[in-house]
């Protein structure tokens with residue numbers, strides 16, 4: 347869907363915090379959602395400095411950031427970057443672009459991670475993992491000094507789970523049992539727990555990079571206390587990790603109709 351937006355590109359973007367602020371001139375061009383994602387991604391890459399270890403996110407927004415980092419390396423504007431990819435897909439992208447890569451075993455401290463999100467609430471809590479990479483994303487983004495989240499404004503929501511699924515990565519063993527337990531946990535919020543499939547006619551389960559399954563939780567109502575919800579999910583044997591990233595984002599860059607907003611924790 348095309349979204350009206352002033353002609354904002356690259357370093358011309360406003361960087362104010364707080365709500366999106368109207369610009370003086372009326373909207374002149376219409377930017378697509380993907381163009382907004384690119385604007386947020388390029389703005390985030392301005393935080394990258396030579397010599398940094400960078401967590402490379404996964405998804406259509408993070409892909410723009412990885413492309414941009416590769417461009418700046420090629421142009422000699424960045425040097426000695428080491429990328430830590432959050433998925434096999436991003437690993438493949440970064441490898442094909444010639445970004446030097448490593449992992450948390452060799453680089454346990456990550457200077458900066460840049461990644462998209464499926465939802466961002468008013469306290470900068472996130473839902474991630476609708477793209478299926480939540481476990482590696484959470485491992486890497488928990489290990490970083492600064493976590494910059496890049497989104498278009500459609501990702502801003504009033505409460506976690508408001509726009510769709512909250513994914514939970516589980517072991518395949520007796521997945522129906524774990525699915526049932528997860529649904530029961532959030533019965534009070536009208537939860538529907540669904541096994542994610544590949545979308546083909548056979549209904550084969552989607553398998554994560556770690557060989558696990560994903561149960562998508564759909565809530566009819568606000569689940570309330572996020573910390574308590576997180577703890578309850580993680581207490582279930584069979585659960586590996588969930589897609590709520592609570593208190594992890596240090597900065598959220600939002601590209602929208604009226605410009606760019608940078609929200610800091």
Ligand SMILES: O=C(CO)[C@H](O)[C@H](O)COP(=O)(O)O
Nearest residue numbers: 405406407462474475477479
């Ligand atoms: O968490 C993710 C993948 O596991 C993605 O960051 C999230 O799904 C956002 O994706 P996109 O940038 O394509 O909207």
